[in-house]
Amino acid sequence: MQNYKMIIEYDGSRYKGWQSQKDTDVTIQGKLNSVFSALEGRSVEVQGSGRTDAGVHATGQAANVKLTVDKMPKEIKDYVNQYLPEDIGIIEIDKAPERFHARLCATKKTYCYRIFNSSDPNVFGRKWMYEIREPLDIPAMRRAAQYLVGRHDFAAFCARAQKKKSTVRTIYQIEILQNEKEVDVVVTGNGFLHHMVRIITGTLVEVGEGKRTPRDMVEIMEKGIRKNAGITMPAKGLTLCNVEYENEM
Amino acid sequence: MQNYKMIIEYDGSRYKGWQSQKDTDVTIQGKLNSVFSALEGRSVEVQGSGRTDAGVHATGQAANVKLTVDKMPKEIKDYVNQYLPEDIGIIEIDKAPERFHARLCATKKTYCYRIFNSSDPNVFGRKWMYEIREPLDIPAMRRAAQYLVGRHDFAAFCARAQKKKSTVRTIYQIEILQNEKEVDVVVTGNGFLHHMVRIITGTLVEVGEGKRTPRDMVEIMEKGIRKNAGITMPAKGLTLCNVEYENEM
Structure with a gap:
């Protein structure tokens, strides 16, 4: 059995998100599972770095899968890309250590x-x-975003916070990039709560619209109440760009 | 009656080309005509700089239309964009002299x-x-492309050359741009024959694949026979980027 790491891109527009569902294969993971299973001749499961919601895209989702098939990574990549729908593609696939787990x-x-x-x-x-x-x-x-950088309790920026699970995460960087008519909110963190990037962006947008001040971020974070933060931005604007691993695993 | 010049972008994927057809409005011009006619309260026709084929896109198609409606260009633009499908949009619209004709x-x-x-x-x-x-x-x-620059008879690069109509055109520039995985063939000319850019690109691609030499372009042009040139590239790769007018009309 050989473990493989891969980088996947997808246009999430017509999918019900990453995670496969019993009664439908209109999910990214479902499409990948069925092509890899056809290649293997048995049921295999592709493990993603995390779920993405319905309508969210990826240019750099990471995943792993364990295969017995005797093919070079390039052959596997070409086979799988040939059978995947045109809105999902594997950009890279390589052998990975047994212990590598994308999530x-x-x-x-x-x-x-x-x-x-x-x-x-x-x-x-x-x-x-x-x-x-x-x-x-x-x-x-940009001023508002700086209050979010660091290790904080992001309960206010979580769609369904569960009491038993920690809502503490670390954001390493938030960049607001402007290029002609496009404004990108680029967030790097060690992990994200449910809808966290979309709620952060919604709150920053309300600052950008003058409905809140940058300083408001402090109280929103301290109180940790979801309704104090901004709207959840629609899924279609969100893209998972990159997943990093220690030692370039 | 006021004449207006506009710049239009469209994703041609689902359209039967620019030119409106009697029995269908699945054309770019058809969609524009119906929204402008609704604005005017009478039937008006938008005149494009030229037709684009089914499946061809535009980031800078130019057109003109004559209106009596008493609105500012910005109001006209917002009205029309609101009612156009999301794969067609007006980027600019401005008053133009009476004599301005987009084609x-x-x-x-x-x-x-x-x-x-x-x-x-x-x-x-x-x-x-x-x-x-x-x-x-x-x-x-790039070497092959240089033979095409200038004033030449492009009969060999025309889908349906008609004996009575001149197939002489001037190409001012052909650039082959490479950026990571993308290669763009950018052609500027004073006018183009039917399928001319797609046949030129198909011939250049055959040079790029080693099936022809750059020098072959000379004989293809001299003989003027369509079958000597390369394939017609599929419509989906082609975009009309820019239309220029004298004195920035």
Whole structure:
């Protein structure tokens, strides 16, 4: 049995998220499982670095799978890409140590929330960006973002916080990038709670719209109450860009 | 009556081309005509700089339309964009002189043929690029392209040359741009014959694949026979990028 690590990209528009479901295979993991199972001639499961929600995209999702098939990684990649739908693709696949587990070994993840900040039409990015017509105050968003960097309790930025589970996470960096009509909120952390990036972005957007001040972030975090934070941004603007492992596993 | 000039972008994937047809409105012009007619309260026709074929895209199609409605250009733009489908959008609209005609006044057009030159999947560009797995010889393609620049008879690069109509055109520039996995063939000319950019690109691709030499272009042009040139590249890789007018009309 050989363990493989892979990097996957997908346009999540028509999928019910990453995680496979019993009664449907309209999930990214479901599509991958069925192609890898066909290759193996037995049922195998692809293990992702984490779930992505319905409608969320990836340019750098990481996953692993254990196979017995006697093929080179390049052959596996070509086989699988040939049978995957055109909105899911494997960019890289390589042999990995037995102990490598895409979810348990992940140390950092980077998500990008893409905003099309213009009243112009957005024909070519319409599936992967969320439109906000009025110009956002980018410097204010940048000041607000800095309060979130570090090790904090992000309960206020979690869709369904469970009392028994820690809501403490570390955010290493938040960048607000502006390029012509596009504004990207790029967040790197050691892990993310349910809807965390979308709620963080929603709160930063409300700062950018002048509905909140950057300083408001402090109290939102301290009180830890979901309703104090901003809206959950729609899924379509969110992309999982990169997953990192120690020692480049 | 006020004449307006506009710049339009569209994802041509699901359309039967630019030109409106009697029995269908699944054309770009058809969609524009119906929204502008609704705005005017009478039937008006949007005049494009030229037709684009079924499946061809645009980031900078130019057009004009004559309206009596008493609105600012910005209001017209917002109204029309609100009612257009999300894969067609007006980027700019401005008042133009009475004599401005988007087709008759056009002096230069630039098309870009986008190739995804990799055996990797192309999830996010799959609708707007054509995939060629084997690496193309870019320097050879650049040498071949130079033979096409200038004023020539392009009969060999025309899908249905008509004896009575001139097939002489001027190509001002052909650039072959390479950026990571993408190779773009960017052609600027004073006008283009039917399928001309797609046949030119198909011929250059055959040079890039080693099936022809750059020098072959000379004989292909001199003989002027369609079957001597290369394949017609699929529509989905082609985008009309820019239309120029004298004196920035």
